[in-house]
Amino acid sequence: MNKKEDFSLSFLSNVLTEAGIIDDKTSQNLVFSESKISSRVLTTLFPTAQERTNAKYSVSPVEMFLWYNKITLNSKYEISEDDIMKLVAKKLNMQYVKLDSLQIDTSIATKYASRNFARIHSICPMYVKENILYIATDNPFNDALFNDLKLRIKMEITVLVASKTDILKIVNEIFGFNVSVKKAELDYADVTTQKLNNLESLFTLKSVSEIDSNDKHIVNAVDYLLTYATNQKSSDIHIEPKREISKIRLRIDGVLHTIQSIPATLHPAFISRLKGMARMDISEKRKPQDGRIKIQKDDKEIELRMSTLPTAFGEKVVIRIFDPELLFQNLEDMGFYPDDYAKYTTFLRKPNGLILITGPTGSGKTTTLYSSLKTLVDETVNIVTIEDPIEMIYEHFNQVAVNPKIDLTFAAALRTILRQDPDIIMVGEIRDSETAQNAIQAALTGHLVLASLHTNDSVSTVDRLVDLGIDPFLIATTLVGVIAQRLIRKICPHCKTERLIDKEEVGLLGLKLPPEKPHLKTFKGEGCPICRQTGFLGRTAIYEVFEISIKIKHLIIERNFQEIGKVAKMDGMKTLKENAVKKLALGTTSYEEVLKVIF
């Protein structure tokens, strides 16, 4: 590695020219105008002279190139900051790293650098492994700094290359949260309870850069946490008090990740802030409570549903995040195969009848129900939903929340709704015989009823309805179709690699390889910072779409339930298993994930 050079625009131009990204003329122009570009970038970032002095900001050659490409060349070259840093790392024989704050040991980061130090030098200490400190930077030529640091901390240092945007973002997130927690810790050193007044139910989340250090530190720390959790598309936040610390975990794509811890002394204040936001009784700490928080983020409203539970070391809080973008999706984009999609949309076009969505808890049934109903919204129809609880308010539906305390059960609400001239009714969940009877009755009397039911596959739904006391003849008359569904994690595209599975493994899928083929090619994620080493990024759904054909109707009326599955397959139904194996064959998901979810 040639460290005599400096990380200059001329070095970067060489790298980009060698890689065939830019032409010689651009390269010459860049080098010729270096100081001019540098000052233009600085003026763009900090318009006034005062701001420029205060910022102590050194413009990097990558920032200069990106600015020049965008402003002067009208984005002639399509190359991202990350890709530029990859080329720089390659040229210097160094390792490039895509930063993710979950991968960074926050206690290490804050131990070896202050927020200002990290920001000015654009570095982020990441973690210590075998007595070596790993540091990310966007300036790999900063030898003086690293030598100095090495002497100071008496530890070897390995420098990794990352983008400046990532580094500054993470420095803000980590240090922002930790600084708030530290300051709050001082404030709350002797105080266990604190009055938090003027709490509104709608809070505007500040972007990380806007949070002012003069604000209440605890308020800031909570804001950082909520912003971070929603940015990460988490479904739940867990705050768990232990003896010394309080552990903060996020559920992302169905899996919990520990992301932070706060000192136990701070836990009560942290929880009080959240309870205040959710309009709970702050002084009541012995009884479990429920509440809601609405937050505004990037022009959309996100609903948080919070519950508290007294445990040995204090109140544990779980916050479920209801993001409208995840609950209301386009049906076409939800993972249906074309045939199944076509079949399912014919169910939705029926003027009346019963459509059931089945699957275990957390299989995405609510998303399917909401997204289906959304396609039916029209000025000419009255859509009523009965839910427990209402997961997401949508103004085009008339939504009723079940409330057993006042005897407003699913069954009772359904009876009332029928007097309200509905066209389409959604029943959150059919749990008992009375609700099942009422839903069938509604379907019989000219309404389209969508409901969810807790069964494992689509075909066993008929059995379940009979168990709930429904006459098979009525099932045959009203049931239009059933969907069974599961959520399955998608392989992370950033670390996707081949994985050959042998014939025993193929056998576990209920399949057989031809004798001349010893292996089946599948894919898996190896784990990388973007997917938090899980190998998965995001989820998709798999479906089994079961249509109640004339033949099936006859089987139901004859109570010949054993034959239903076979005939459905003859009718062309693809089972959950078949559709999961198809996702495996297409490289969408991994072998292990298919086994875990379906088999």
Ligand SMILES: [Zn+2]
């Ligand atoms: Zn990955």
